[in-house]
Amino acid sequence: MLKIHQLFLRTFSLIFLLLLIVLSITIYFWSKHIYLDQIEKNLSQNIDSLSFSFNTLDNASYIVKTFKAKTGNRITVIDEDGVVVADSDKDKESMENHANRDEIIHAKYNGYGKSIRYSHTLEQELLYVAKKIVIDDKIYYIRLADYTSKIRDNFTELIYQLIGLIALFLVGFFIVTYYLSLKIKDETNSILDFLIQMSNKRPKYEIYSEFSEEFNKITRLLNKVANKLSKKEKQKDKQTAKLKLANRQKDEIISAISHEFKNPIAIITGYAETILNDKDLPEKMKTKFLNKIYTSGNKMSQIIDKLRLTLKLEEGKQTILTTQCSLHDLLNDIISDLKEKYAQREVTIIGKDKEINVDETLFSMALTNLIENALKYSEDEVIIKIDDEFISIIDKGIGIDEHEIKKINQKFYRVSQNGWNNSLGLGLFIVHAILKLHDFELIITSKLAQGSEFKIKY
Missing domain, CATH: 3.30.450.20 (PAS domain)
Structure with a gap:
C-alpha cells in the first residue's frame, strides 16, 4: 500500500x-x-x-x-x-x-x-x-x-520550445512538490506516532501542526480525543484502585469478623462440650460455664447488631428519637460500664454539665466508641472536656498519622500502623454517621506518639 x-x-x-x-x-x-x-x-x-x-x-x-x-x-x-x-x-x-x-x-x-x-x-x-x-x-x-x-x-519547433519551458517549470514544481511531500510525510508520521501512543494509552505530549488548516484541525481534534481518553483512563485507574481497596477492605473485614467470632464460638463450643460430657460437673462450675457461654453469645449478638446498624446508617434508614439528656449522667454511665473492662484506668470529666437534645442510645454508642478507643490505645489518664460548643475526648496514646485521619471515618477502613486498629473498621464510621444524623461534627487532631483529640461540635 x-x-x-x-x-x-x-x-x-x-x-x-x-x-x-x-x-x-x-x-x-x-x-x-x-x-x-x-x-x-x-x-x-x-x-x-x-x-x-x-x-x-x-x-x-x-x-x-x-x-x-x-x-x-x-x-x-x-x-x-x-x-x-x-x-x-x-x-x-x-x-x-x-x-x-x-x-x-x-x-x-x-x-x-x-x-x-x-x-x-x-x-x-x-x-x-x-x-x-x-x-x-x-x-x-x-x-x-x-x-x-x-x-x-x-509545430515541432514550437513543441521543443514548449517542452523546454515545461521542463523548467516541472523541475521547479517538482522541487516544491517534493518539499511538500516530505512535509506531508513528516506530518503524517507525527500523527501516526501520536496515534500509536494513544493506542498505548499514554501520550507523552500534545501534537500540533501549522502546516495547513486541515492538519491543524486534525491535530487539535486528536489532542481533544487524547485528553478525553486520558481523563477516562485516569477515572478508570481511580475506579480500579477503589475496587481494589474495597476488595482488600472486604477481605480484611471478613477476616476481622471471622476473628471476632472465632473466640466466642470457641468458648461456647468448649464450655458446652464440657457441660454435655461431664455429667458430674458441680452446679457452681456449670453456672460459671453457662455465664461464659451467655457472655460470648452476647458478644456475637453485639457484632451482628453493629453490622446491621452500619447498613441502616449507610442506607439512610436509621431514624432518631431525641430527648433532653445530661452529658454528665450519660458519660458517667458509659465510664461505669467500661470500668469492668478497664478497671485500672482513669477517665476524668472536666467542665460543667450540659443538657443536649440527642438520641440517647445512638449518642451513647458514639461516645462509648470514642472513649473505649482512647482507653485501648493509651496508657495514661483519658480526659473528657465539656464546654458550650464541644465535648472532647483526649488521650496521650500512640496517635494517628496525619494522612490517615481523613480516611478513618470510612466504612471498613482500619489503621494498622503502630498498632492503631479500629476493630472491624466500623466504629468511627458509625460514630461519624450517628453524629451526622444529629447535625453534629467530628473533628480529629492527632500526632504520632503524642496522642489524639476527638472533638464533637454540637
Whole structure:
C-alpha cells in the first residue's frame, strides 16, 4: 500500500503527463488551424496578384514559373474543361484532367474553392486554393498550393520550445512538490506516532501542526480525543484502585469478623462440650460455664447488631428519637460500664454539665466508641472536656498519622500502623454517621506518639 506522500507524487506526475498530452494535442490542432488560415489567406492574395499578369495565355508557363520562384507556391492554370494550361512544377502534357478536383468544383460554382489532400505527383500533402478568372472572354482557374508539412515543422519547433519551458517549470514544481511531500510525510508520521501512543494509552505530549488548516484541525481534534481518553483512563485507574481497596477492605473485614467470632464460638463450643460430657460437673462450675457461654453469645449478638446498624446508617434508614439528656449522667454511665473492662484506668470529666437534645442510645454508642478507643490505645489518664460548643475526648496514646485521619471515618477502613486498629473498621464510621444524623461534627487532631483529640461540635 502506498504512503500518502508517494500517492501524492504519483498522482501529480500522472495528472501532469495527461495535461501535457492534452495540451500538446490542443496546441497542435489550434496552431494547424491558424497556420492553414494564414496559408489560405496568403494563397488567395497571391492568386489576386497573379491574375493581373494574365492578359493572354501565350506566356502562361513563363509567368507561373517566374511567380513560383518569387513565392515558392505551386501554380497551376486550368481551363474551363479541367485541362491543365500551365504548371510551375510539372509538364502540363503529363498531367491528368483536373475538372473533378474539389477546389475546382467549388470555384466553378462559388468563384473560390479550397481543399487539403495528398498529391501523388509531389508525394506530399498540400493546401490547394483556386479562383475563377476570365482571360480573353474565357473562363480559367488559377490554383495555388503550399505544403502543409510546414505545419509539422513549425509545430515541432514550437513543441521543443514548449517542452523546454515545461521542463523548467516541472523541475521547479517538482522541487516544491517534493518539499511538500516530505512535509506531508513528516506530518503524517507525527500523527501516526501520536496515534500509536494513544493506542498505548499514554501520550507523552500534545501534537500540533501549522502546516495547513486541515492538519491543524486534525491535530487539535486528536489532542481533544487524547485528553478525553486520558481523563477516562485516569477515572478508570481511580475506579480500579477503589475496587481494589474495597476488595482488600472486604477481605480484611471478613477476616476481622471471622476473628471476632472465632473466640466466642470457641468458648461456647468448649464450655458446652464440657457441660454435655461431664455429667458430674458441680452446679457452681456449670453456672460459671453457662455465664461464659451467655457472655460470648452476647458478644456475637453485639457484632451482628453493629453490622446491621452500619447498613441502616449507610442506607439512610436509621431514624432518631431525641430527648433532653445530661452529658454528665450519660458519660458517667458509659465510664461505669467500661470500668469492668478497664478497671485500672482513669477517665476524668472536666467542665460543667450540659443538657443536649440527642438520641440517647445512638449518642451513647458514639461516645462509648470514642472513649473505649482512647482507653485501648493509651496508657495514661483519658480526659473528657465539656464546654458550650464541644465535648472532647483526649488521650496521650500512640496517635494517628496525619494522612490517615481523613480516611478513618470510612466504612471498613482500619489503621494498622503502630498498632492503631479500629476493630472491624466500623466504629468511627458509625460514630461519624450517628453524629451526622444529629447535625453534629467530628473533628480529629492527632500526632504520632503524642496522642489524639476527638472533638464533637454540637
